[in-house]
Amino acid sequence: MITLPRGRTLRLLIGTILVAITLVCLSNSLSAQDSEYGFPNGIAEKAYLNRILHQPGSPYTRADVAFAQRAGITLVAVDSVANNSDTLGKPRVRGVIVMLARNDDLYGAKNAIGQLEKRFNHKYHYPYVYLNDEPFSEDFKTTMRGISPESDVQFGLVPKEHWSYPDWINQTVAANARSEMAAKDVIYGGSESYRHMCRFNSGFFFRHPLLDQYDYYWRVEPSVEFLCDIPDDPFRYMQENNKLYGFTVSLYEFPETIPTLWKTVRQFMNEHPSFVRKDNSMRWLGNKPDEYNLCHFWSNFEIASLHLWRSRAYLEFFNYLDKAGGFFYERWGDAPVHSIAVSMLLKPAQIHFFNEIGYYHNPIMHCPVDQPAMAGRCQCDGSETFDLQHYSCTGRWFDLFGGGEASRRAFKLQQERKRAERSKQS
Template structure:
């Protein structure tokens, strides 16, 4: 019996969709993380080990049947959204328990009690880690940043590379900005795999991950980058004069005109800012949470009393829900990483070798560090910054979209996808 023409088209469409899914899964780590079967399974079953951590606000027992700590698809999707006057999505709680980003910055913030942004700047810098081969994508990102924000403020840029930047790279970048630009060489010991790593063990781990199609699982340079971003970039000589930084990646998009987010960080004593959050790919961090627990149990005095543990864990620290801030965008206070707590934390992680024996990423490491060593109210969601790093984007909503003259489609917004972790951030401030 032959297949009818309409049914044949259905099969063709399904084949195309499945092919696109697998292409993204194998070429984009975060898409693969969010859509992997392991990820979906763990959303229903939970996983990892059982122990309480000090400094959290939740109880130590699992929150759902069969020890499952993570919410199901229905749990996340059933959160009834509402909106404030700025169009931001709000959980169904009273005004006193709203997430901080739902309190709009006063209109006279820059023109009333405070000087104008032209006359007042934070001690801040843009940072991009790039190679000479990233030139075209780097130019595209910086040009958007200049057009949407920095041509008004002229914050400086620092570009970092493990090899010297070419004259062509320097010329193209300095052509598109009037701001100060510096190009730095990463010290050899900060970038390359340290000698004390057992290369036989590390290469076996890479081969196994590559065999299992783990994104960047076979890549040593990717591991070098993750370790560098986790514990070394902020030590570079060119960053020592600055207090705040905004990390920019090649080939990202900025959709909206902005006022000065650095001043928000400074005036409101924020330590870490993000736009997108989602679960980490589980195959890359099998022992990370055990290592975190080991550190915290040995150093409870380093953990902030009013921390954001509940963003990381649904059962008071027994297990890791794998939520992390997508660190390809981050605005942060460098003192967070330079401080005693994070410095000891990173050194402890580094000594375990998980950056090479597994594939620990800087996103979960930074996220866990920020959540444990800053107060929860010092972590800020920049709802007014339109941003895209393939394949996800945050697009401001309502009045924020109009005020920023955003060119993104507000319907294309990752915030309330069921595998977004923004609801867990919101819950930090809306729990009774």
């Protein structure tokens, strides 16, 4: 038989429970409002954006400024940025098209940018920044200037410290890891330069001085294709709708490239709970906290805020991962790193699926032609779009956060086509 406490003991017990509840609530609200990083729960959205975004007039603390200096980031005053107008007469959004490339990527770079010009930028003249870990050849520069004669075009060298081993990495261990992965046929498993590239795209590209003056970037890779005329300005869309990250394709990562990534992410989250947005998008990454379902946005296409990566929260996250060594001891890609960060730091409404941008990066295609009205401006077959195919994670995104009507219509077309093919064969 259970003996219930009475009288003074009961009052004492209830009192203790009430005090404990109050303390828990108080500590939650304090940690929500008062993280050193101003992040993000309990802070009004605008203030939150101002804190993570280095916006003009944002209330930087001294600590923010010191941190930015340590991270090699310049806080740019808005007045120092020319307020050009685009050809449509509105003030220009501070957007830039960025490509990391080698000199021998010239042919692919020319094709990709040629298509982007034809489909979109000939109307807007957004500037281009090309980055390389080696100096660009005159041939590369002249050719690429010629493709977008009306845009400002800049060529930047990646600083050595953004493309080399940090001192805590044991290069012998890294070399052994590469050999082991190559022996197992892991894609790019044996490549040293690929690892520097992934680390650069994860943690450094946005610190390049040529990007200081911009708020948004569009990442383009050599040899990708833009399959549709792009009617509206995606940069402006991002700005006007408070979007911070945009994607067209998502899929599953190769697990062999990231054996300890998720464990490291979880450690980071446990050690820095104030970075983890309460209304985040992490459900997309799996149903159980201990298991990563390998979903990621395919980062060869990104239209996103540069300030997202310049935020203290992201830089702390990147530093944590970088210290863990997985960029070199494994083969962590910038795609899962960006995607996990985006899911942790942003709410779903800040992440945008750019359905209308028809896009191809070998071997995957996103095509928005789900209805005849769109067919006139695209060179792709919507019934072949990747969106809801089994290796895509975009369906999961729609299921969790809504949207995707066009993709569902396209998927229906896909099924009908397959059925028709099957019945023709039988």
